[in-house]
Amino acid sequence: VDPSRASILHADLDSFYASVEQRDDPSLRGRPVSVGGGLVLACSYEAKACGVYTPMAFRKAKQLCPDLVDVPARFDVYMEASKAVFAIFHDTTPLVEGISVDEAFLDVSGLRRIAGTPTEIAVRLRQRVRDEVGLPISVGVARTKHLAKVASAASKPDGLLVVEPEDEDRFLLPLPVHKLWGVGPKTTAKLNQRGIFTVGDAARLGEDSLVAMLGLAAGHKVHALSGHRDPRRIEVGRRRGSIGSQSAIGWRPKTDDDIDRTLVAIVDRVARRMRKAKRLGRTVTLRLRFEDWDRITRAHTMAAHTSHTETILDVARNLLRSTLPDIADRGCTLVGISVGHLCDDPPSQLVLPFTRHDTEALDDALDDLKERFGSKAVTRAVLLRHDGGFSGSVPMLPD
DNA sequence: TCTGGGGTCCTAGGACCC
DNA sequence: TCTGGGGTCCTAGGACCC
Numbered sequence: 297v298d299p300s301r302a303s304i305l306h307a308d309l310d311s312f313y314a315s316v317e318q319r320d321d322p323s324l325r326g327r328p329v330s331v332g333g334g335l336v337l338a339c340s341y342e343a344k345a346c347g348v349y350t351p352m353a354f355r356k357a358k359q360l361c362p363d364l365v366d367v368p369a370r371f372d373v374y375m376e377a378s379k380a381v382f383a384i385f386h387d388t389t390p391l392v393e394g395i396s397v398d399e400a401f402l403d404v405s406g407l408r409r410i411a412g413t414p415t416e417i418a419v420r421l422r423q424r425v426r427d428e429v430g431l432p433i434s435v436g437v438a439r440t441k442h443l444a445k446v447a448s449a450a451s452k453p454d455g456l457l458v459v460e461p462e463d464e465d466r467f468l469l470p471l472p473v474h475k476l477w478g479v480g481p482k483t484t485a486k487l488n489q490r491g492i493f494t495v496g497d498a499a500r501l502g503e504d505s506l507v508a509m510l511g512l513a514a515g516h517k518v519h520a521l522s523g524h525r526d527p528r529r530i531e532v533g534r535r536r537g538s539i540g541s542q543s544a545i546g547w548r549p550k551t552d553d554d555i556d557r558t559l560v561a562i563v564d565r566v567a568r569r570m571r572k573a574k575r576l577g578r579t580v581t582l583r584l585r586f587e588d589w590d591r592i593t594r595a596h597t598m599a600a601h602t603s604h605t606e607t608i609l610d611v612a613r614n615l616l617r618s619t620l621p622d623i624a625d626r627g628c629t630l631v632g633i634s635v636g637h638l639c640d641d642p643p644s645q646l647v648l649p650f651t652r653h654d655t656e657a658l659d660d661a662l663d664d665l666k667e668r669f670g671s672k673a674v675t676r677a678v679l680l681r682h683d684g685g686f687s688g689s690v691p692m693l694p695d
Numbered sequence: 696t697c698t699g700g701g702g703t704c705c706t707a708g709g710a711c712c713c
Numbered sequence: 714t715c716t717g718g719g720g721t722c723c724t725a726g727g728a729c730c731c
Contacts (some may be wrong), residue, residue: 312731335699353697364720396702396731478704480729513705514728542700579723589697594722634702 302460303405303414304530306444307421308435309381310453312398313338316377317367319430328364330357337369341453380429388421394528401441403530415458422456431651440526443468445477466522469496476521483514498522539575540634541565542583550628553621556613558631563612566633567605576601576634576643580608582615594619601639608635609663 309315313331318340328343330336336352338342346361378397385392388411391403402655404417411417419436420637425433426602432454434449439461446468451457459467473495486509492498498506499522507515520526541562547553570577578601585591594615600606612633665674 332699337699351698352696353698355696399731478729482728511706536702538702542702544699581724591726593725597723630699632700 299300300439300461301414302436302438302443302458303403303408304441304444305402305404305414305418305421306438306441307385307400307402307418307425308434308452309337309398309425310432310434310451311340312342312377312431312576313369313374314340314343315431316370316374320373321367324365324367328361329660330354330364330366330368331369333368339364373433381425381431381433381652382420384424384428388417391532392532393532393534397507401444402529402550415456418456418458439464440524441530442521442526443524446471446475449475468522468524468647469494469499471495473498473522476518478514478517478547483510483518486510491633495522503672519598535638537638538581538634539566539570539573539577539638540581540632541569542630542632544630545584545628547587547627547629550646555628555631557615559612559616559633560609562631562633563609564605566635567603567608570603570635570638571641574641575638576603576637576641577608577639578602578637579635580611580615581634581636582612582619582632583632583634584619584628585632586621586623586628586629590626591630592619597637601637601641601643603641608633 299357309651312327314329316327317331318581324340326342327340328346328348329340330343331338331347332354334354336348336350337496338350339348339357343357343361346364347440348357348361348364354366358366367498381398382392382394382400385400385402387408389404393401395401402421404411404414407417408414408503409478412420418437422433422435425431434448434455436444436449436451436453436457436459438444438459440445443459447457447459450467471486472493473479473487473492474481476495476498479487487493490509492501498518501519503516503519509515510518522570524525543558545558560565565663579595581593581595583591583593596611596615598607662674
C-alpha cells in the first residue's frame with residue numbers, strides 16, 4: 297500500500313436513469329431522452345447537448361430540444377441496475393463507499409499484486425459494467441477522494457481519467473472554483489467577488505483569508521481541497537442518519553385541512569419506510585415552503601425512539617399546529633417530514649432517562665422493555681451520567 | 696435558471712448540567 | 714449566593730450534494 301500513488305477510484309454512472317432507458321429500448325439510443333414527468337429528473341447526453349439539464353421543467357426542455365423524448369421513471373428498474381453495478385464494485389474491492397445510487401468510491405491501494413495497477417482495475421471495472429449491466433460508467437483515479445471525484449466528472453461521458461500525483465496541479469488549478477466538491481453557488485459568488493475565479497487563485501490564498509471569507513469549515517475545506525489535501529478515507533458501511541419525505545402541493549390556495557391531509561400521507565410513507573428499513577427515530581422535523589420560495593423547519597425530539605405512524609403523526613401535527621399562526625397567508629407550497637436520530641429496530645441499547653429521586657420510573661421502563669423484547673433480550677444495564685460519561689454496568693438476569 | 700425529492704454537514708444561540 | 718469554566722443536547726437556518 298502506497299498512499300502517495302493514485303489508488304482511489306470514483307465510479308459514476310453516466311446520466312443513470314436515461315442510460316437505463318436507452319439500454320432497454322434501442323429506439324431511444326442516439327436520441328435526446330429525458331426521464332420524469334413534468335420535470336426532467338435525468339437526461340441523455342444528446343439532450344444535454346441542446347442545453348437540457350436537471351431539474352428543468354419538461355416544457356422548457358422541449359422548447360430547447362424539440363426532438364426530446366420523455367419517458368416515465370421506472371425506479372424499481374433503476375434500483376435493480378444499481379444493485380448489479382454495486383455487486384461489481386464489491387467484487388472489485390471490499391473497500392467500497394456508496395455515495396448515491398449511481399456513484400461510489402473504491403480503494404484499490406492494496407490490490408496491486410493480485411489485481412494489477414489502479415488503472416488496469418479501472419479499465420476492467422468499466423468493461424464489466426458495460427458487459428454485465430449494459431451501462432456506461434465514468435471513472436476517475438487519483439490519490440485522494442476529492443481528486444478522483446473531480447477526475448471522473450472531467451472524464452465524462454463514458455470516460456476514464458487517471459490523475460497521477462505529479463499531474464495534480466496541472467489538472468486542478470486551472471479549473472473554476474465551483475468544480476471543487478462542496479463549493480456551490482453561494483461560495484462561488486463570495487469567492488468571485490474577491491477576484492478568485494480558479495482553484496489556483498484559491499490555492500494561492502492563506503487559510504486565514506479563506507476562513508475570514510467563508511467561515512471556519514468552508515474556508516478550511518476550500519484551502520485543503522485546492523491544495524490537494526484530502527485525508528478522508530473510504531468509509532465502508534455508512535448508514536443514513538434520517539429518513540424523510542416531502543411533497544410539493546402546488547400554488548392553489550390551501551386550507552389547514554389540505555395541509556393536514558398531505559401531512560398524514562407523508563408521515564405514513566416515512567413510517568413505512570422506517571419499518572421496512574428496521575430503523576427507529578427520535579427527532580421529527582417539519583419542513584414547509586412558501587410561495588416566495590422561503591422555507592422554515594420546526595423540530596421536536598421525543599424521549600424514545602419509534603417508527604409508529606400515529607406517534608410520529610401526533611408530533612408532526614403538534615409542530616404544524618404551533619406553526620400555523622405564523623404562516624397564515626404565506627401560501628404553503630410544500631410539506632415535508634423527516635425523522636432523524638435513527639437507530640436499529642430492535643435497538644442494541646435504549647437510553648432511559650431517570651433521576652435518583654425517581655427510580656420507580658426506571659423500574660417501569662425496564663418492565664416495558666422486557667415486555668417489548670422479551671426478558672432474555674435485556675442483558676445488561678449501563679449507568680451513564682447525564683453527560684454520557686460512564687458510571688457503572690450490571691448484568692440483567694432474566695427475572 | 697423559477698425549481699423535485701432525498702439526503703448530508705456546519706453554525707449559532709439557548710437551555711441545562713456539574 | 715448571581716458567580717467561573719467546561720460540557721451536552723436541542724432547535725432553526727444555511728449551504729451543498731445527487
